[in-house]
Amino acid sequence: MNKEKSLGTVETHYFTFAEPPHELILQSGQKIGPVTLAYEAYGALNKEKSNAILVLHALSGDAHAAGRHQQTGDLGWWDSMIGPGKALDTQKYFILCSNVLGGCKGSTGPAAINPKTAKPYALSFPIISIADMVKAQKALIDHLGIKKLLCVIGGSMGGMEVLQWVASYPKSIQSAIPIATCLKHSPQQIAFSEVGRQAVMADPAWDEGNYYGKAKPEKGLAVARMIGHITYMSDKSMEEKFSRKLKTKDHRFKFTADFEVEGYLHYRGDNFVKRFDANSYLYITKAMDYFDLSGGKFLHKGENESLRFLVIAFKSDWLYPLYQSQEIVRQLKLSGLDATYCEINSSYGHDAFLLEIEEQTRLVKHFLNKSFYGYDVVRGYEI
């Protein structure tokens, strides 16, 4: 095995389910259909269909988790973790990743056409929850004939989906890896979400969500993303990356972005509006805010006993602080479940789940070996 190996070119698939019982009944009681999920698959499903791992993306992620995309040539958002010999080893496992319900990367969301009106849903799209996203993912897994996932894994909102899988379908998964996540958003997390939403909705181009085919609320969404990026980094990582460096030497006493950190935020904001739908931003952040599996609500007695957990958190993550991961572990341990907790000593803040590859790879490889083979295949471990 060579860990440098890449997956090569990959393509996005689409799964649409329309007819009852495959129409999606949402947690709110509303129904939605047809629903399309964009997804990608890497590696091969074995004969027993026992090697499937579902990767769950964060707020702004998509189905393109690894490899080079056939159309865009872009590398997947977790390419460093997925591929031959990598943490999620495509020579052993069948890796799936789908864009969430409510998203804007090929899955049905507010930008999709409502078949009843032949217009984009916009704000007529129903409010969705993390449980609804997971319910749609379950339909995809059923469609692929997979009875039990070897593992569900994801960071940030992806970690909430992992916990929701445990809550909704404990018999359909064998193990779970929630990373840099929480059982519920704190008021501070809700506050950051809400300020982002307000930034979008303050943009007159947003027009109550009816901007499709017109100028988009780019300025508002860029501000929302800039706020996000501050929370994804740490005070320390910003100091290391930018310090007080100026963009140019002559920039003192001008009323523009003169510090490098400002330029970086502008770049991130401007980039985001090109690839993300503002209404999806509103719906998905709202789903994160509503998410609440605190107080052991995600564990059902008699249905989790064989489940194994690896909980990963990052020391400098102040958006999803350590105490939130520790609370997940506490709930698991109170129920007597098999849970390993690991804090990675990173300065990257919340972004660490995308950047701290080496330690995550070690942790995940060992954990999956045990889940798959029933023991840790030490010789297969080449990192």
Add this chain to the structure above:
Amino acid sequence: MNKEKSLGTVETHYFTFAEPPHELILQSGQKIGPVTLAYEAYGALNKEKSNAILVLHALSGDAHAAGRHQQTGDLGWWDSMIGPGKALDTQKYFILCSNVLGGCKGSTGPAAINPKTAKPYALSFPIISIADMVKAQKALIDHLGIKKLLCVIGGSMGGMEVLQWVASYPKSIQSAIPIATCLKHSPQQIAFSEVGRQAVMADPAWDEGNYYGKAKPEKGLAVARMIGHITYMSDKSMEEKFSRKLKTKDHRFKFTADFEVEGYLHYRGDNFVKRFDANSYLYITKAMDYFDLSGGKFLHKGENESLRFLVIAFKSDWLYPLYQSQEIVRQLKLSGLDATYCEINSSYGHDAFLLEIEEQTRLVKHFLNKSFYGYDVVRGYEI
């Protein structure tokens, strides 16, 4: 002495200086005049003019620091610290507070009329620095005939002004109390400032600053203020104040502000736009970002020896973290100066300098007693 005693009704005064040498030459080399400073004064200046204390306000503060305002009836922003028997005891001391240059509460700022054009300055107002604000304050102190201030005290941006007084006029002050502040903004602090500015400038009503007499960029400024308020509180204080409480019981699955923390932020944002000028917000935050007295730049050998310092920080303040106050103390101690450092164990975050009154009162009272009498008048201490 009765600590419950109030100052009663107070009024705002205005000091205007126009002719050279009282025209203000700014750090950038530009000149501005006439300059008006709004200020308030409490207590009486003694015959020796040795009991004057200058209070310096934070980003959104003003000259009205204590008492009930004659016109509005509002209590001053630091009323709990200033008054008969309080930390800044108006029975002993003569307390001054002026609105900063660039502000919008009676002092000359971008909303003021430019005498050369008879229109508001707007973005033709020169970029100002913390040093420029302090230079204007010095003109006020000179005007009042005060040769040496007993103390300069302030939190947040007010603390930067305190340090700038030390840098600019070490011979004109006897002691200094910088609270919850820093020697320079970190990239994270700059980033939060910049996102706030971007929120203002993204509002089309901002119109390159030319909104005077028209609709104001209220939505943008409200978003900026909401971001600010998150950073002024702590994760813990938000949890204690709001938890995940909903505004009403029926609010699940609606696309509005349903959590109490959201309602609070909206209230704070909406309130702010009624009382603050968006361009002042841009100029003042920029001045804070430019401020840099790191590396001992604020201390001049041979001019600070008799200066005494009390540096106060709050444990849960993540916007101006402890390490920044510790760095101030380190610079003072490296220069062999008389500095006391105190961390107050508060959960209020950065807001603590406005809320943690009891401990701040004890610290400040003892410190001022020693500065004023040369020793601590223990019997005068009644808190």
